[in-house]
Amino acid sequence: MTSTITTTVPGHPGTATGAQPAARADHLTKVYGAGEAAVAALDDVTVGIDRGRFTAIMGPSGSGKSTLLHLLAGLDRPSSGTVHLGDTEITSLGDKALTILRRDRIGFIFQSFNLLPTMTAAENIVLPMRIAGRRPDPHWVASVVDTVGLTDRLGHRPAQLSGGQQQRVAAARALASRPEIVFADEPTGALDSRSGAELLRFLRTAVDDLGQTVVMVTHDPAAACYADRVLFLADGHVVDEMHSPSADAVLDYMKHLGD
Numbered sequence: 001m002t003s004t005i006t007t008t009v010p011g012h013p014g015t016a017t018g019a020q021p022a023a024r025a026d027h028l029t030k031v032y033g034a035g036e037a038a039v040a041a042l043d044d045v046t047v048g049i050d051r052g053r054f055t056a057i058m059g060p061s062g063s064g065k066s067t068l069l070h071l072l073a074g075l076d077r078p079s080s081g082t083v084h085l086g087d088t089e090i091t092s093l094g095d096k097a098l099t100i101l102r103r104d105r106i107g108f109i110f111q112s113f114n115l116l117p118t119m120t121a122a123e124n125i126v127l128p129m130r131i132a133g134r135r136p137d138p139h140w141v142a143s144v145v146d147t148v149g150l151t152d153r154l155g156h157r158p159a160q161l162s163g164g165q166q167q168r169v170a171a172a173r174a175l176a177s178r179p180e181i182v183f184a185d186e187p188t189g190a191l192d193s194r195s196g197a198e199l200l201r202f203l204r205t206a207v208d209d210l211g212q213t214v215v216m217v218t219h220d221p222a223a224a225c226y227a228d229r230v231l232f233l234a235d236g237h238v239v240d241e242m243h244s245p246s247a248d249a250v251l252d253y254m255k256h257l258g259d
């Protein structure tokens, strides 16, 4: 498939499919610091995240990628503008409601795996649900574990697993509660290229076979080309998007952005 680049229409919370987005940002601005030291990490960003698709966020260092991911995921609050998860405006929620929303409706994969060393892979995968007092759906968890290729490692503790396997346990944990969106911040950052590719294939399969919605920040054009759509940030703005990206097309565009 050929990569297509579309210039994003400012002020339009578009998704690639035109369907109701899984999440959306409207006029989202985040300013760190005050006075002369103020930095606008995001400046009036309006964008929709397609449901059941894999979106990558790319851009030069300091362009606002992590800030956008954290605001969409309710991990931080904007200076102005709104974020919706489905029909819920999350920016107006209090801290407690936001914590519950993150726990119940969002999955996270970070660069560090954050697994509990004394627990097995199986126990780590369902731990957040147990803490939340929810009963894991055994069929769903089995299909996640099968998709992630961990069925024969479930009894192992993290120290008995490779870095790539540990990250796949963390990915399975993110999906175990069947969240509306999985947010991944540089999930392959600590992995060698083979383990990184395994994780990305898992995320791709989770979208294709399980209907998951995934949003991933990455520096790596080879990682971004697993996505359906790449959003490009520069200086706190979404400046472009690319559909069906190839690594070469993403790399060329990143050069154009001056990375």
Ligand SMILES: Nc1ncnc2c1ncn2[C@@H]1O[C@H](COP(=O)(O)OP(=O)(O)OP(=O)(O)O)[C@@H](O)[C@H]1O
Pocket (backbone or CB within 6 Å): 032, 033, 039, 040, 041, 059, 060, 061, 062, 063, 064, 065, 066, 067, 068
């Ligand atoms: N807590 C903070 N306090 C002050 N400035 C911040 C803070 N977090 C981010 N920034 C600034 O906001 C801007 C955007 O940061 P952000 O981490 O979102 O960029 P990024 O594109 O994810 O960068 P990188 O690729 O280097 O991780 C940068 O100029 C950064 O220095």
